[in-house]
Amino acid sequence: MLTLTFLGVGSAFAKRNFQSNALIEAWSAGPQSQDAPDDTLLIDFGATGPLALHSLSKQPGYSYLNHGGRIHYPAVRSIFITHLHSDHIGGLEELAVMSMYQTADHPGGETYRPRIIAAEDVLADLWEHSLRGGLSARRGGRAELEDYFSVKSLDSAQPQGADGFTLLDRYTFAIFPVDHIRIHQAYDWPTYGLLMTDGRSGETVVYSSDTRFDRTGFEERMTSSRFNFHDVQLEDSPDSVHATLSELRTLPQDVRRKTILYHFGDHWDDQAYAFVADEFAGFAQPGHRYVLFD
Numbered sequence: 627m628l629t630l631t632f633l634g635v636g637s638a639f640a641k642r643n644f645q646s647n648a649l650i651e652a653w654s655a656g657p658q659s660q661d662a663p664d665d666t667l668l669i670d671f672g673a674t675g676p677l678a679l680h681s682l683s684k685q686p687g688y689s690y691l692n693h694g695g696r697i698h699y700p701a702v703r704s705i706f707i708t709h710l711h712s713d714h715i716g717g718l719e720e721l722a723v724m725s726m727y728q729t730a731d732h733p734g735g736e737t738y739r740p741r742i743i744a745a746e747d748v749l750a751d752l753w754e755h756s757l758r759g760g761l762s763a764r765r766g767g768r769a770e771l772e773d774y775f776s777v778k779s780l781d782s783a784q785p786q787g788a789d790g791f792t793l794l795d796r797y798t799f800a801i802f803p804v805d806h807i808r809i810h811q812a813y814d815w816p817t818y819g820l821l822m823t824d825g826r827s828g829e830t831v832v833y834s835s836d837t838r839f840d841r842t843g844f845e846e847r848m849t850s851s852r853f854n855f856h857d858v859q860l861e862d863s864p865d866s867v868h869a870t871l872s873e874l875r876t877l878p879q880d881v882r883r884k885t886i887l888y889h890f891g892d893h894w895d896d897q898a899y900a901f902v903a904d905e906f907a908g909f910a911q912p913g914h915r916y917v918l919f920d
């Protein structure tokens with residue numbers, strides 16, 4: 627079984643929800659019969675990630691993430707990074723330091739390093755322009771990204787960006803480029819969505835990451851999937867870097883009905899958006915364990 631739980635479902639600037647980061651859990655049996663999953667993966671870990679993970683770790687069914695009231699960071703085995711906005715990477719400094727600190731006296735001697743996974747063009751800037759400032763300084767010499775993480779770099783130059791990784795030898799995660807910030811043109815600032823596939827049934831689930839409305843890039847994937855998680859911006863605005871709700875309403879009804887919207891602002895519960903529950907699969911709920919594949 628593969629499950630997804632949002633740590634938060636809010637936009638970068640939301641205050642009533644934590645930012646849109648998600649916990650993937652891979653189970654040989656399932657949460658009914660296991661205290662902890664066999665493998666875990668965070669999709670992004672933003673500035674509110676540590677508070678959100680702490681909050682989730684106190685929820686029933688997630689106690690493996692908690693150790694004596696604190697986040698048990700070694701329970702996070704991998705982190706996939708979609709892109710470099712702070713709502714997607716701002717929690718990594720804490721995760722890196724705490725993973726190392728909490729396992730420093732492991733009997734095996736080796737400190738535990740979680741695996742960080744990203745496209746090569748995201749990874750290069752992740753260290754050089756974001757994490758190096760806080761993480762490179764340490765007693766006795768400079769640290770590199772590899773001192774904190776085992777690094778899996780995905781080939782973003784493959785056609786369709788179809789490189790990826792696997793959990794439990796069954797669930798594959800293929801990246802695809804999405805159209806988020808345009809420095810000069812579409813797709814020129816590295817940002818990636820995920821297509822998750824159950825190798826046993828062939829079923830798929832789409833995780834859009836932060837993206838403009840991009841019918842050409844998404845419709846085929848979103849039509850053939852089991853269901854979809856898609857970025858949404860509630861208000862219309864010209865040239866938005868997120869898919870607006872009005873744009874998403876132009877998708878075919880059968881696609882909308884299996885699309886769960888996330889990354890929204892603080893007014894999602896206004897009466898004006900009540901139609902989302904009928905027209906779409908609704909707004910994503912934080913702390914709810916979605917079963918992606920049985």
Ligand SMILES: [Zn+2]
Nearest residue numbers: 638711713836
């Ligand atoms: Zn974002």
Ligand SMILES: [Zn+2]
Nearest residue numbers: 709711806836
């Ligand atoms: Zn973004």
